[in-house]
Amino acid sequence: MTTRSQTRGGLKLETHKHRSTMRPLRAARPAELLTLPLDQHAGAAARPIVATGDLVALGQPIAEPTADISAWLHSPVSGRVRAIEPQPSALHPDTPSLAIVIENDGADRTHAANQPFDFSNAEPAAIVEHIARGGIVGLGGAIFPTAAKLARAPAKSAHLIVNGAECEPWISCDDMLMRERASEVIAGAKVLCRAVLAEHCTIAVEDDMREAAQALREAVEHAGGGIEVVEVPSIYPAGGERQLITTLTGLEVPSGGLPQDIGILCQNVGTAAAIARWVHDGEPLIRRVVTITGSAIQEPANLDAVIGTPLSRLIADCGGFATEPAKLMMGGPMMGIALPTDQFAVLKGMNCVFAATLRDIQPAGPEMPCIRCGSCSEVCPAILLPQQLHRLALAGEVPELDEYGLLDCIECGCCDYVCPSQIPLVERFRVAKPEVLRYRTMRSMAPEARAQFEAREVRLARLEEERRARLAEKRRSITSKP
Amino acid sequence: MLTAALLAAGFAAALASVLARSSRVVPRSTLIERINDVLPQTQCGRCTFAGCKPYATALAEGRADINHCPPGGDTTARTLATLLDRPYKPVDPQFGITPAQPVVAWVDESRCIGCTKCIQACPVDAIVGASKFMHTIIAAQCTGCELCIAPCPVDCIELRPAQASQLSLSS
């Protein structure tokens, strides 16, 4: 299959992945205490189903979903529940949220009820239900509960795209996963194909990930074919869901819409591997590959860590800090979240710990006025106009922000990166988005509310009319009597 | 000379008749409707008028300023300023504070006594229930106007952030 190169926007960035991919994947050392926030997935936080003091087994469910869009949470080790209390979470470093803290007893007793699942004879709905029970969420960064996404996928003629186009610099967890565990990725892709009755399946990798592409092709052949491995140009953000879909199929996901609207389902390679482990080995989502990297790390590497492991443990496993980092981030330099300390735990969505020196992140200088150069509009992969969006965001013109498509911004940071006036564009857009969402909500509720109100007025007027007619009738019948 | 005078007179007569006829025409769209389309239709009454249409009427007649609507927030104030060609002002806090996120009312069912006072107060009929039966709020229709909170004799209604799935967002 030929791909058109991503001609709209994007940046060619240095990948900095060499140091972290030099050594093979290895497991992180087990930790004594594991912290598991209940809101480490998109949607409603999970609700604990264990209590303080309970003994838990490895893979035992410890929290259940509370809404349609929510996920199960499982214990990554065997041990005892030490506490259920608010703890800080890397997703929102300033606000603690409820978390389950587990003491590891080191025995790794597995939960007996977790058994392999025969998906080849199961109905798609049953497969989706089973995936839900594994606590599987999107590991590409969106952490959206996979079962909820699959339930909303098109029923047939779906094109499944498995996203291995890891585009953000420094992050290499998906690359290592594909190099060393390609068979798991393919097995997961097969389960997904059956779960949505997909007609085509494509795995995308960037064109500089040669070993990964090779490993995947061998694994596909070994598994009987049926999946195409495609290389896409390594331009950031090639791995963005919408950008990848356009590159592979030439179709554009409609503004405000989802890939399912054009018959496409996109899943990350890590998610596929997690599904394979759950379906074939009975191991729910309790661990993932995390890249520990940055110039401030002694020996950058990719570690297979269980969720709940403190970051300080992972950093120590990589030789500790070589120098004091200028910034510690969850994620990469373009879209990551800065962390104040390393006292946070690995989450399902944590793909990378980036200990950056000043040279790695090149902090922005003081903000200067916009010179209307247009570089931002040239590089925007979502084909938006950041220059106009910025002007409107500063002026607070919310309806026009909606018209110019602010809600389609994927916050990739390309415009920020190229701005010669060092304007913090992504920050401005993040602040403006809730305003636009609120405006949209208001506009969509207004007609219905107005109709209800007017119907109520009509009803009250009618009741009043009837009451008056009744009284008049009564008065007439009284006065007309002799 | 005569032809010129006759011609001029004829044109003047035509014009006069057309002008006379058009003065009795009733326009299809009115300024009040335009303004009402911009307002959020919460019908909360915080603007000191009895609903969004009365406020729109007052705005059209120049009796009210554009910054009376907290549910609409500064966005609506800006739109009204453009519409009516008046200077923009942010929403006056004396009429209320714009909520940071959409909120909906919620009935604590363990304390509800089934008195129907909140049902009568709700301007958009978003509360379901009957006398001596449990009352509940249809979150998707609640506009967060807070009119049900005061009438409740046992104070069992509170405001909660609206979940994304409850917002009737047209995609």
Added chain:
Amino acid sequence: MSSLLLILLSAVLISHFALTRVPALRPFASTSPFDDAVRLAIAVLACTSVVTPLSYLLRNHVLQPLHVLYLQPLLFVVLIMLVAQLIRLVVEQRTLWAPNATALFALLTGNSAILGATLLVPSRVETFIDSIGLGLGIGLSFAVLLLCLTTLEQRMRHAAIAVSFRGTPLALITAGVMALALMGFTGLIAE
């Protein structure tokens, strides 16, 4: 050509000022000044397309045979008022555009481009078909120029402009720059 340009630009500038700065002359109460400009442009286009051929007929088949050409400006103005009133009626009855339609009548009547189109008929037009073309041409040019000026004003709304230049001075400068830009077309067609 440059006289036509002058007429058009001054008409555009005056219409723009009327739409945005004179509350009583705002026929279309809409939330976006661009929408206002689009609707006025359509109304003016309709007006010129109807008035110019009618003025051709009036001049050549009524005024000239009767030798009362000196009545031309007066009767053209009255003709424009008639057509403007009719357009106003159509807009008011059939569309939801104009809560304040009397202002539309005032804007159309006072629009010098429309009067200019009717008065240019003898010097530029030979046949009836040509007069329709002239009317359409002037209407479309007015539309394009008005939309350009409105869009430019909208883009500069929130720019950091020196206080003494904000508002009317900047609008005049913008119109001047537009005139300079359009002067390039004046040599294209030999007069």
